[in-house]
Amino acid sequence: MENNKEKRKLGKWSRRAFIGAGGLVGVGLVVGVGGYVYIGKAIKKYSGRDMGDGHSLNAWIRISPDNKITLAVARAEMGQGVTTSVAQLIAEELEVNWEDITVMHPQPESPYSNTFLSTNRRSNPFVGYDMMDKILAFLPLIATGGSTTIIDAWDSMRYAGATAREMLISAASAQWGIDRSKCKAENGYVINMDTNEKLSYGALSESAAQYKSDKLPKLKSRSEFKVVGKPIRRNDIPAKVNGTAKFGLDIKTKGMLYAAVKHANKTGYAITSINNETKILKMPGVKKVVLTQYGKALVIADNSWRAMNASKALSVTEENDGSDPITSAYLEQELNRIVNEEPIATKLDIGDVGDTISNLSDEEKLIEATYTAPYLAHACLEPMNATVIIKDGKVESWIGHQASSVAHTILAESTGIDKENITINITFLGGGFGRRSEPDFVRLAGAAAKAMPGVMIQTIFSREEDTRNDMYRPGAVCKLKGIIDKDGNAKSLSANLAIQSVEQNALKRIMPAMAPSPKAAKITLEGIDNQPYSIPNHRASFGDLQVPIQVGFWRSVSHSQNGFFNESFIDEMAHTANKDPLLFRLSMVQGKPRYTNVLNKLAQISNWRTKSDPNVFRGIAMLFSYSSIVAEVAEIRKVGDKEFKIENYYCVIDCGNIVNPDTIKAQMESGIIFGLTAALYGEITWKDGSIVQSNFHDYPMLKLKTTPKIHVEIMDVDELPGGVGEPATPPAAPALTNAIYMATGERIRSLPLSKLGYSFV
Amino acid sequence: MKISAMQLNINGKTVNIEAEDNMPLLWVLRDILHMTGTKYGCGIAQCGACSVIVDGTVMRSCSLPVGAIEKSMQIETIESLDANGQLSAVQEAWIEHQVPQCGYCQSGMIMAATQLLKDNATPSDEDIDRAMINICRCGTYNRVRAAIHTAAKNINQINLTEASK
Numbered sequence: 001m002e003n004n005k006e007k008r009k010l011g012k013w014s015r016r017a018f019i020g021a022g023g024l025v026g027v028g029l030v031v032g033v034g035g036y037v038y039i040g041k042a043i044k045k046y047s048g049r050d051m052g053d054g055h056s057l058n059a060w061i062r063i064s065p066d067n068k069i070t071l072a073v074a075r076a077e078m079g080q081g082v083t084t085s086v087a088q089l090i091a092e093e094l095e096v097n098w099e100d101i102t103v104m105h106p107q108p109e110s111p112y113s114n115t116f117l118s119t120n121r122r123s124n125p126f127v128g129y130d131m132m133d134k135i136l137a138f139l140p141l142i143a144t145g146g147s148t149t150i151i152d153a154w155d156s157m158r159y160a161g162a163t164a165r166e167m168l169i170s171a172a173s174a175q176w177g178i179d180r181s182k183c184k185a186e187n188g189y190v191i192n193m194d195t196n197e198k199l200s201y202g203a204l205s206e207s208a209a210q211y212k213s214d215k216l217p218k219l220k221s222r223s224e225f226k227v228v229g230k231p232i233r234r235n236d237i238p239a240k241v242n243g244t245a246k247f248g249l250d251i252k253t254k255g256m257l258y259a260a261v262k263h264a265n266k267t268g269y270a271i272t273s274i275n276n277e278t279k280i281l282k283m284p285g286v287k288k289v290v291l292t293q294y295g296k297a298l299v300i301a302d303n304s305w306r307a308m309n310a311s312k313a314l315s316v317t318e319e320n321d322g323s324d325p326i327t328s329a330y331l332e333q334e335l336n337r338i339v340n341e342e343p344i345a346t347k348l349d350i351g352d353v354g355d356t357i358s359n360l361s362d363e364e365k366l367i368e369a370t371y372t373a374p375y376l377a378h379a380c381l382e383p384m385n386a387t388v389i390i391k392d393g394k395v396e397s398w399i400g401h402q403a404s405s406v407a408h409t410i411l412a413e414s415t416g417i418d419k420e421n422i423t424i425n426i427t428f429l430g431g432g433f434g435r436r437s438e439p440d441f442v443r444l445a446g447a448a449a450k451a452m453p454g455v456m457i458q459t460i461f462s463r464e465e466d467t468r469n470d471m472y473r474p475g476a477v478c479k480l481k482g483i484i485d486k487d488g489n490a491k492s493l494s495a496n497l498a499i500q501s502v503e504q505n506a507l508k509r510i511m512p513a514m515a516p517s518p519k520a521a522k523i524t525l526e527g528i529d530n531q532p533y534s535i536p537n538h539r540a541s542f543g544d545l546q547v548p549i550q551v552g553f554w555r556s557v558s559h560s561q562n563g564f565f566n567e568s569f570i571d572e573m574a575h576t577a578n579k580d581p582l583l584f585r586l587s588m589v590q591g592k593p594r595y596t597n598v599l600n601k602l603a604q605i606s607n608w609r610t611k612s613d614p615n616v617f618r619g620i621a622m623l624f625s626y627s628s629i630v631a632e633v634a635e636i637r638k639v640g641d642k643e644f645k646i647e648n649y650y651c652v653i654d655c656g657n658i659v660n661p662d663t664i665k666a667q668m669e670s671g672i673i674f675g676l677t678a679a680l681y682g683e684i685t686w687k688d689g690s691i692v693q694s695n696f697h698d699y700p701m702l703k704l705k706t707t708p709k710i711h712v713e714i715m716d717v718d719e720l721p722g723g724v725g726e727p728a729t730p731p732a733a734p735a736l737t738n739a740i741y742m743a744t745g746e747r748i749r750s751l752p753l754s755k756l757g758y759s760f761v
Numbered sequence: 762m763k764i765s766a767m768q769l770n771i772n773g774k775t776v777n778i779e780a781e782d783n784m785p786l787l788w789v790l791r792d793i794l795h796m797t798g799t800k801y802g803c804g805i806a807q808c809g810a811c812s813v814i815v816d817g818t819v820m821r822s823c824s825l826p827v828g829a830i831e832k833s834m835q836i837e838t839i840e841s842l843d844a845n846g847q848l849s850a851v852q853e854a855w856i857e858h859q860v861p862q863c864g865y866c867q868s869g870m871i872m873a874a875t876q877l878l879k880d881n882a883t884p885s886d887e888d889i890d891r892a893m894i895n896i897c898r899c900g901t902y903n904r905v906r907a908a909i910h911t912a913a914k915n916i917n918q919i920n921l922t923e924a925s926k
């Protein structure tokens with residue numbers, strides 16, 4: 001038995017190894033990696049569960065006899081509209097009526113892996129993968145993050161649609177006994193072009209499922225698109241206007257219980273004992289108090305309110321490794337110490353920055369500045385939660401998670417039940433922003449269910465627990481030096497950053513095998529080392545802070561603070577050079593038409609060159625991130641001393657080919673507001689080891705009244721698509737602070753602005 | 762806190778519950794009645810995700826003890842808006858402008874907008890600024906504003922048509 005199982009496993013791996021070695025390189029052969037392996041056939045390697053009646057043509061497409069099309073989209077819907085945009089890609093090639101499509105979220109199974117996220121290589125089967133890429137591509141990483149969904153899906157999901165269509169055509173041509181070339185697919189039917197007879201996909205799906213498509217069909221060209229590139233209305237929105245959309249917290253059943261989580265009060269501490277269990281057990285509705293092996297306590301009660309009240313009344317003892325409790329003063333001191341020491345890694349080194357500084361001529365200007373950024377919380381509007389029941393040796397779970405494969409692994413660990421016996425139902429996510437890629441709340445939900453088998457338990461964080469037990473955007477200090485030559489050009493730029501390593505810290509939790517050392521981390525300097533500016537002497541390096549604060553992926557990750565540092569300093573350089581900040585940037589992207597076009601378009605839509613009102617000021621910032629270019633102009637009105645009305649944001653994005661212009665526009669609006677919220681108010685601080693902020697009164701959000709009008713222009717560029725969920729966030733803060741400089745002459749080198757005495761009406 | 766039997770009027774129906782007097786209406790709706798359209802965001806009257814309408818006033822149900830609600834008071838939740846199978850003008854406008862992103866704040870936003878338009882058939886931008894103080898972490902604010910203007914226009918249109926009949 002055991003042996004057989006082992007053999008099966010081996011069989012799988014040897015087949016994979018064959019595919020891996022079977023060479024994509026050079027031969028245009030249609031053996032793919034990751035999801036591609038699964039495209040051309042109705043495969044047995046996925047469950048197809050909950051995809052309804054009918055027959056599967058591959059892991060993504062099932063067609064029922066009455067011509068209903070069910071598509072599997074294994075990406076988390078957290079506001080970006082992926083259940084629509086990915087479906088658009090499939091539908092484009094499948095040739096079906098948009099109205100006939102239903103989208104579901106499948107189990108975390110191999111075909112649905114996000115190959116681009118794991119390999120950082122576009123999953124184009126004609127691009128050669130090296131061995132490491134192939135191995136990575138087979139890790140089932142079913143995850144939504146890093147603005148990768150469309151990049152990953154662009155080719156693969158169109159091929160999924162196209163191969164299914166070809167299988168349907170094969171079935172029809174066999175049935176009619178005519179050549180395939182006499183058949184065409186349209187609106188869910190295959191049409192016999194000789195006789196105009198029609199066979200519905202539903203009628204063909206059973207026989208079509210027997211076919212195997214052994215070569216990838218040709219995809220449509222852009223000019224032939226009917227669905228892709230159109231502002232199709234989102235399929236998740238109807239349920240979101242009448243309260244029926246089910247988020248994690250909305251999973252309800254009779255007799256279920258609620259486990260309120262209580263973390264240690266101090267960051268980096270674990271709860272080691274509960275001191276008033278008897279008293280807590282006497283509180284109304286309380287069923288059980290659990291001290292988990294993870295150093296967190298759970299109070300299980302019959303409703304959320306009672307559970308949260310009781311967990312607040314817990315008296316606990318908490319301990320750490322003996323190090324001093326964290327304070328913001330300590331973090332500041334350490335970051336400032338590290339930024340002045342030798343960096344641990346230099347990721348960009350062009351020309352000779354050191355030489356330009358030591359041989360500075362009289363005609364050149366050297367400027368130096370130190371920037372800081374605070375720690376930030378995600379503050380998803382739906383606090384962390386997960387619902388789990390263990391029954392008859394099986395686990396069923398309902399989780400709003402960005403990475404179903406991670407949730408799967410973690411639940412297996414914390415419940416002690418095999419993955420095969422675990423079902424993961426991904427609900428809508430009430431905000432993700434990177435926070436919901438973390439395992440913590442899933443692990444605790446597993447522990448809660450294990451404590452009371454047979455009962456469905458919803459494990460919940462109160463808002464306060466959520467704010468104080470986040471995986472934060474790390475605070476950072478960055479020292480920049482720049483030289484402007486005698487002609488007013490940027491001759492030299494160097495940046496040294498001090499920061500905790502998000503990549504190490506977060507991956508240790510999410511995928512421990514993949515966690516790099518801080519030195520080897522690739523993303524720490526993003527926003528500085530991956531920008532388009534041509535500067536002859538250019539260096540970027542960083543040092544590493546190790547403290548027991550959990551830091552994590554926060555919308556746009558390193559770009560979020562580095563973009564503020566770099567784009568503010570570029571602005572400083574422009575002003576030192578006496579150049580217009582937009583023209584200064586333009587001069588550094590010569591020969592890069594996508595950037596020059598973005599800047600020129602932005603100048604046009606923001607009326608950059610005309611200034612009419614003496615109280616209105618503008619600032620600009622541009623960043624490359626997640627394979628997209630976004631440039632923004634903030635337009636602000638001075639209404640008092642240090643008081644402004646942010647009137648307009650102008651935003652231009654080049655994200656290559658467009659799948660759904662309206663969701664791209666929405667993500668630009670959303671990303672800007674996310675960046676603005678942080679710039680205006682965002683700061684997490686520590687006092688005596690505990691986080692000071694707890695809820696929206698002291699961790700405020702931008703509201704409707706203060707939100708500027710946002711004008712978005714999407715460039716029409718026939719290039720592979722880039723991401724859109726994150727790239728609008730990084731330029732938002734520097735565009736604003738660069739505008740404030742124009743208005744006040746004060747250079748903003750730290751955030752949030754509220755702390756510097758600025759207010760916004 | 763003592764547990765009492767209470768009668769509430771929710772979306773035009775009389776509902777019997779048993780709860781502590783100080784249990785917030787939010788949790789009565791969500792955990793006792795399993796009416797999950799009304800959301801928990803902060804629990805301290807900051808975010809508006811839990812907004813319901815009580816006798817024509819937008820209330821934060823997370824901070825409204827159920828014991829303070831008289832049985833004559835009319836509670837309206839998001840579930841009431843399309844109860845007859847027909848979306849309200851506000852909901853229609855929300856779809857037209859593709860307002861929601863993650864959607865979590867939207868029940869509260871829609872309830873606030875619904876009451877605003879009942880109180881003020883033609884709200885100005887300043888009126889909207891004042892009434893719509895809910896938090897949307899996804900930043901759907903500009904679309905919320907646009908959708909309210911559209912809904913106002915459509916409601917007034919309907920009223921005009923009906924008046925002329």
Ligand code: FES
Pocket residue numbers: 800801802803804805806807808809810811812821822823824
């Ligand atoms: S949950 Fe009631 S206002 Fe936030």
Ligand code: FES
Pocket residue numbers: 079381430431861862863864865866867896897898899900901
């Ligand atoms: S739509 Fe996500 S919080 Fe508003």
